[in-house]
Amino acid sequence: MSAGPGLAAAGEEWLAAGRPFALATLIAAEGSAPRPVGTSMLVAEGGIVRGSLSGGCVEADVVGTALEVIAEGRPHRRRYGYSDHTAWEVGLMCGGSIEVLVQPVRDRAEAAGLAALLDEAPAAVLWRTDAPGRRAALPLPAADDPVAWRAPLAALLAEEPGTGSGGASGADGIPLRRLAARVAEGVAAGRTGLLGGDELCATGLPELFLSVHRPAPRLVVAGTTDHAAALVEQGRLLGYDTTVCDPRATFLTPERFPAAHRIEVQWPHRYLAAEHAAGRLDHRSVVCSLGHDPKIDDPLLALSLTLPLAYVGAMGSRRTHAERMRRLAERGTTPADLDRLHSPIGLDLGGSTPAEFALSVMAEVVAVRGGRAAPQPLRSTTGPLHGRIPA
Structure with a gap:
């Protein structure tokens, strides 16, 4: 995961000043995308930007989306790709495609869990793409343990049918322990990205995004x-x-x-x-x-x-x-x-x-x-x- 230099400090400074901002995160990429999945960018009121997502291809549109997200208080999800019809259309001129999730951070309650995402401390952050304000974070190496994820996952999925409050199964009977094992496996491999697949989608479970920040090599x-x-x-x-x-x-x-x-x-x-x-x-x-x-x-x-x-x-x-x-x-x-x-x-x-x-x-x-x-x-x-x- 690549949050970018100074993002955590900028976000903390804006929150301390009572200034809301939006967090834009690259959650998926195909083809020649210039930045890795997990890269983040912050946008504050007034269009002040920290970080980048694509090296300049889509940043202007992301800033506009981020300002809407701050005003509305609801997350937006955007997909950008190369356009064969017009070079003026927003897109990636390198030929790839990316998906960006933009979420509001208007107060410290909405910032819960972001410290682990934006800080340089080794950690894994898991959130629901349908409700990105709901997050779970575990430090490394604890996040390599499937058992450690069971309670955080139960809390993330608590509103879904069949999960109960801290129950042992997901919707339609997917055992929580199996989902926890998948998350832990992704953490151990350093795999930042969407955690979905046919097995989860077929059950109605929400799509999850896992962001892993390991120490520098x-x-x-x-x-x-x-x-x-x-x-x-x-x-x-x-x-x-x-x-x-x-x-x-x-x-x-x-x-x-x-x-x-x-x-x-x-x-x-x-x-x-x-x-x-x-x-x-x-x-x-x-x-x-x-x-x-x-x-x-x-x-x-x-x-x-x-x-x-x-x-x-x-x-x-x-x-x-x-x-x-x-x-x-x-x-x-x-x-x-x-x-x-x-x-x-x-x-x-x-x-x-x-x-x-x-x-x-x-x-x-x-x-x-x-x-x-x-x-x-x-x-x-x-x-x-x-x-x-x-x-």
Whole structure:
């Protein structure tokens, strides 16, 4: 989920001043939609805007809808798509289509549950699209537990036939525990989007929207060179929680790594083992070894390749890579794990400076996380332009 920078603070400021606003959320997208599902935008009285939904294609119409929503106090749902008839009609010129749900937030009662949606704290928010003011929010990791969702779901569905007050079944006998399991499964997968499907629609249950905000993905860089500093800066720019780790303290200083969220003067493999044991790494995490020292690189890579990480890369020449692969095999790293190592690291973009190196590495990370085994120029591809990196 992508609420956007400063939305929570803006909403709080407007509420404190008694100023109503509307929350516009991208709840569905098809084709080449420029922003991911879950992206939100705030519109206050007077047309003051925070955030964006499409990069400029539909914002003007959304603002007009939002002002109507504030005045009427009722949510509106709009669908926008490319128009073949006239370029002046509101739509997405990129060729995709999106659905936007605009809901009023006129006081703190209507803001209940929005803090978890707009704040950066890890949380999952569930609401009914027919009554978006009715929301349920659970913090992570509690939201991964189906049992934790049963009571909030019962409250959300309480007005529907057959649900009762906190009953065990939904309309027409869908067990609440099965619906809770679906929600928890979506949270665990980081899946922001509509929760419907034929099973729910056939029962008359309301359509639900699940918004999941997980902590930023981790980028752990081993090394103290200018290339490491540039990689950390590029990673932070892309929204990663960045760590530089190296046992040599001389060059590992905040002044050399201003973009690092944290600096760890210790052996990287020990640090990574501790982070894994503490549950602070996941399937989105990235590890890059740039140390050029086998004493540091080899144990880190040997461990990293056994963990369920998104990307493991190592810097070095082709000769260095061949020698590294031999050493890792001698340490017992399996052929399947060795296949996961991105070395020499990065894509061949033709650059040479530390900044260009960092761009090539993070470009490869984006491609790997987005399932692009062999990235190509967009002009040589077909289909939607905007990929979706799994949450």
